[in-house]
Amino acid sequence: MAKPKIAFFDFAGCEGDQLQIANLEERLLDILGHVEVVSFREVVTGHSDDYDVAFVEGSITRPEDEIRLKEIRKNAKVLVALGACAAIGGINCLKNFMAENVYREEVYGGSARWFPTYAARPLKSVVKVDAEVPGCPIDPVEFARITKELLQGRAPWIPDFPVCVECKQAGNVCRYEMGKMCLGIITRAGCKAACVTEGAHCWGCRGLVPGANLDAARIVMDRAGSDRKATQDLLRFFLGDTGAAL
């Protein structure tokens, strides 16, 4: 039987997710034994190359990105969004809250008009996305599991409950008990509450949990004494493309 073909591509992102995959070291060699990597950051246009699974990292930020992404979609049986930038728009959406001429001038000054971009968006606002590996960065172990499930032809499972569940399991003191803010209440679990466990709080990098109650979340944050600006800051961190950000 021919080995399934997988491919990797990236758009606007930091490539931290592909680094997580490289960091799998020996485990990566294991995965590579079962697949054929046909393309890594290389699109062959005007030629129908096909891959069983295409992993795509980064957000769509330019009209020309759409053309390339649609090409990838055409060639891929399964298209997977790799990381927050690809899955939910992530950190790149911070710029969507500013006027284009402002962020453009800020970075490039007088030469700004040379490089057109538009509001950053996740892959799913351009093409159909079949599965996602959430997180900023992704969890390499979760990536390995999802890849395995996809190669077995199954729809991969990702947790559909909030980070709070795993946070309790990890035995952390709730950040709200400490008078701090945290987005674990509306964020999809699967990271074992990694940031809370390391002494920080959740920024929502894995995206909204299905059925997240945003109104209730705002009330919780208000009651905890977060001012409007601080709540806005937090909700815009990774969730700028969702209904959560105000």
Place this chain on the structure above:
Amino acid sequence: MAKTPAAKPAVKKEAAKAKKSPATPISVPAKVAGPKKVHVHYLTRVEGHGNIVVDVEADGRVSTCRWEVPEAPRFFEAMLIGRDYKDVHHIVSRICGICAIGHQLASLQATEDALNINVSEQTHILRRLALHAENLQSHLLHIAYLVLPDLMGVDSILPLATTHKDAVLKFIAARRVSNEFSRLICGRTTHPQRMTPGGFTMFPTTEQLETLRGMLTDALSNLDFAVDFFSGIMDKFPKFERPTEYIGLVSPSEYAMYWGEIGSSTDERRPVRQYRNITREYMIPTSTAKWTKNQGESYMVGALARFNLNAEHLLPKAAAAAKKLGLKKGCTNPYLITIAQLVECVHTVEDSLQLTDELLARGIRDEAPAKASIAAGRGAGAVEVPRGILFHAYEYDEHGRIFQADCVIPTNQNHGNIQKDLDALVPLLSGLSEKEMELRLSMLVRAYDPCISCSTHFIDARGLDDQKPSMVQFNYKK
């Protein structure tokens, strides 16, 4: 980007196809077997992509090589405006997945400078360790997964796993240590969570530090092996000399990585706050990245620049490694950046062992982060990340929110120098086969380590020449 010369391939037959997606650089392989293909090639760099475009005249002479950077701009400096000082380093971390720790550190220094936050000695030690962990991780990825296959004439590290099993396993083992190292100190290897203005939110335990000590000791012996291995293949590096200006942090007391003044091989020293006098940024139409220059037409940052400025401060084992590898202060061969990185790996591990011992001797304390005094102010920070000196500078308003931000990343500082190297290479290329040219050119660019293309190399194991990802494209003039 739509107007880059790369979008206008000289070979006419391809022009129609190129028009369909004028935005992407098109490369036209010269001799295509079977159906004609239009390849879109990318070399991934620190936070984007780069291409080398080679113009070949009708008589076969190479007239120019251009280094182009058509990466999607991400507007980080603008995204920071109005953000609270506690979030800033977490945002800039996402500029680069490989240098995330370095970005966080330069950012924290700038914020702490602006808001008068004085951190503890323990924080400095932990941060130095964090920086070492990341530099080690990145250098090893670059040396073993990217450069070594080029030197050995193979596509990726995978075939080497059979032919040079011993060496490959030792490199992988050393890299695993570097990953675990940053996890122990920072919580996660990429976009770590523990660092915060004023200190850390979580600390390694004494047991973890002892484990780290053991791991670093093992890494040192694996690196010894790597140094021996490389000293046997030094003749495989192309001979090419082009003196340039070398810029990096300098300090009277140490091989400066974590702090110091800005030093130059041809210019006076300057405090970090005056970085703009050195980095003089400018824009060119074929590149979405900003380029820089100081005294000369271009300058180099990174491992070789640091070595050239600071070699006398290397710790003993690293100095011995440099000697064995034949690397001497004043080296002007950019291909040897890789060798300077290998020497730095040894230095990094030696210094990390000393720092770990110091922490163990002091006893690790669970301290709360130092407080900020919120008032409007400016600050700048600079650290040496794998690819060179990185600057962050911020201006805060009276609420501790960013009013203005500036980040100057090493790869952008190297663009001008890469172009000048390519210019100097042009006369040496005529007469070489396309394959040889491609190797010579891509090795040069990779020496500067424009980032995670290493994993491209690692994963692409097909060995099919015409499909191998390539960063070089040839334009044949009729």
